[in-house]
Amino acid sequence: MATTSTRNAEAQLDLLERVWAERKGLLGWITTTDHKRIGIMYFFTALVMFGAGGVEALLIRTQLIGPHQTVLSPQAYDEVFTMHGITMIFLFVIPMTTGAFGNYLIPLMIGARDMAFPRLNALSYWIYLGSAIFMYAGLAGGHAPNAGWFDYVPLASKTYDPGNNIDFYGWGLIFNGISSTAASINFIVTIFKLRAPGMSLNRMPLFCFAFLAVSFALLFALPSLSVAALFLELDRNLGFHFYDAAHGGDPLLWQNLFWIFGHPEVYIIILPAFGIATAIIPTFTHRKMVLFPLVALAEILVAFLGFGVWVHHMFTVGYPTLVTVYFAAASLIIVIPSGIQLFSWIATILTGTPEFKTPLLWIVGFIVYFMLGGLSGVALAAIPFDQQVHDSYFIIAHFHFVIFGAAVFPILGGMYFWFPKLTGRMYHEGIGKLSFWTTFIGTFVTFFPMHILGLLGMPRRIYTYPAGMGWTFLNALESVGAYVLASGLVLIVLNLFISYFRGPVCEADPWEGDTLEWSTSSPPPAYNFPVIPTVSSPYPMWDKEDRELDKRRLERGEGLMATGHETLATTMQDAEVDEILSMPSHSIWPPVCALMLFGIFAMLLLHHYWIAFGFGVAGGLALISWHDKEAHAG
């Protein structure tokens, strides 16, 4: 009997391989709907963007290394710092967290075979790539956006910025926003409906809670940005006056719309980092998170409260005290859910038996910088103090500790942590630690002195400064720090690149990790799991009996769902088996649709509105073809 069922299981695995196989070669990547391949494409695109943003940062720091430098002209400096902001926020961090980490890991963590809408997922990626090319086309042509990443009007209006620099920004962000909107809908449905049987909401990994919170935040925040950008383009190109005070508009409308998006955005950037931290900490401390349910609630609460604080970016615009005080109070309240998470991480590390390997080191670095950035953030909620240091280098110090120290460090730690899962090989631990310490020290030297510069009155976004202000030494120090920081990042890339070819081969679960992605082989097969696992706690990999059960089911050939391109849907709250979903497979139409969208936005930028309409019609036709089902290999 046993041999028959084993043979049966092998036949079913063969069948699974064939059903989930995609095209070979380059065409396979272009038409893929596999969340892992899409995640990898996101990863490399975002990595290139990180490199571009990093080069821009080094240019800025080189220009500011001393007074009266001429590395960049004032015009070039404005374009470079604007592109640095846009790149790091819209083209690096968000695609890297939601696009790369979320895409690759969420289905694996919840025990699904793909995202809920695989073709929409592919479309998200191609739109993201398109929007990155679109915005960098401006830079390549010498017309990059140049009014800062928050692009205040009227500086960004046609009167004061007559070229099409700002149009690359306006249309580019609307274009980019479509990608994030599609991705967040996809995550919400995936997390709600595709969890493995038994993974009720209270047993869902904290990583997934973070991504759920981020997806909802994106969904509600992005419309405000898109509307703001649309108004901007209507003002600039079609004679509207939304932001024009001389014609009854209001420049503050832009600031409000932008920051209604822009502040939730900060939490959108940092919540995935919290998620990565909560994935790495239990694994390396060998214990469960302290106060798991409270941390989950805190993640959701941060995303929610983030919508009520935007005016703290506008304490100096002259609003009445009553208005500013409300937003100051709301900003202070956010400290509580952040504090819960912070001390839960610390308490878990403290009461566990931490192994300070490279991934955990990055998380410790993250905790240190999150505290520094968080504490200066609390200070900024004191309105009079904010009114002093607003738009000074104090702010630059604050948000780089939050966005680089706190949001990017976990990304870098996550790269080490999941590297064995993606490649089946182990990175070099010694160089890993070296890269951490180099980056950690570089980050401190680059950004910490900026607090002092801000207190000494140095405003942000100045391309040069006079000697004799007491700013020279600190600026030079920061620039040196920036090169140290950059060399730390280069070390990471080298470590992972060489380890991909030379690293020792490792088993499926080298860390004794706690979540389901470690249960499948490294790298995972196209169908992720031969048998959809069953879950009975938030730490499914530590429930040895459950995993034994999976193994026995595989041996018996039960529940492989090998007859079609399928995954399991479960109920939203309790994750009881609901139905078997037939999943769409690879398709050329998502990249075609993205190409049509690119055409629309390029033509809008060039004022060829009828051609843009033509691309719209073509895109609509592509959407109809989208629903074609091609024959499966099976």
Next chain:
Amino acid sequence: MTIRHRARCRLRRVRGLRGLVLVVCLLLAGCGKQSILSPRSPQAHDIRTLWWWMLAVATIVFLGALGMLGLAWFRRGTPGLPFFGEREHVSQALVLIFGIGIPLVVLVTLFGASDVYLVGQTSPPPARDTAMTIDVIGHQWWWEVRYPGTDAVTANEIHIPVDTRVNVVATTADVIHSFWVPQLARKIDEIPGRHNRVLLFASTAGRYRGQCSQFCGFQHANMALYVIAQPRAAFNAWLANMASPAVSPTTPTARAGEQIFMANQCASCHQIRGTSAQGLVGPDLTHVASRRTLAGAEIRNTPAELRRWIADPQAIKPGARMPDLGLSATDYDDIAAYLEGLH
């Protein structure tokens, strides 16, 4: 820097010795040309006090949390806490106390001190509670300064009487700027369609640098100004001079310079009260020679610098609205001679 000035700075350093951080900051601050750490008004002083308190509390919190991480490293082989062992409810209490309890107390205190009490001190008072009003109008990339009720107009230099509450009305002629003189007052944005106000007050006479702090285009970096706080009598004399029309040129070169000025583009952008030059695009030049700086306080107002600025503004301030005029070298000499006479 005079010896007396230096001595004053040293004295300040000694008085402010409250810890290593403070000393380092002040050393770096030097004599704090534009530093919020060397305030010269009660408002700016209160904000600095708030800052030192916040820094002290933040340092304790940070070091405390860092200590916990350090402890975690030392006990990395041992599960649980010292004294309490592996009791889960103690770990949970740790999170609740440090994550919710202590922050609540600190935040409520901070809110009360800064956002209930101090915010009232730094808000602009009603105009009737101030002794005088000055209009500060931001331009790309210089500051226009007007004294309502008089004819006085100047640029990049705000004279105020010392120990006097001055109501500054901050507006803009083009894009958003932000008026910030850190030693005297919090900043206030200048936004199209809005008349924002801020209290300007100087407890001691002196020269205080300020700078635009909202990105406003290519030359945002070179949009600075000086507030000059002086005794009442000196201020009154200055204001009376500012309000008067320009003096006529006396030397032949200066007279030639006046003619070139009036005949060329200069007069279409600049005003010199008492002459035919009535342009309102650039700074009023009626008393340009009395000012200490030029071009948004980028360069000092010396004869050589003035000549250099007139002849080639784009080399000094790329992107500035002032064009290269394409005149001859002697024309520039003459114009400079004329402007130098406008005290």
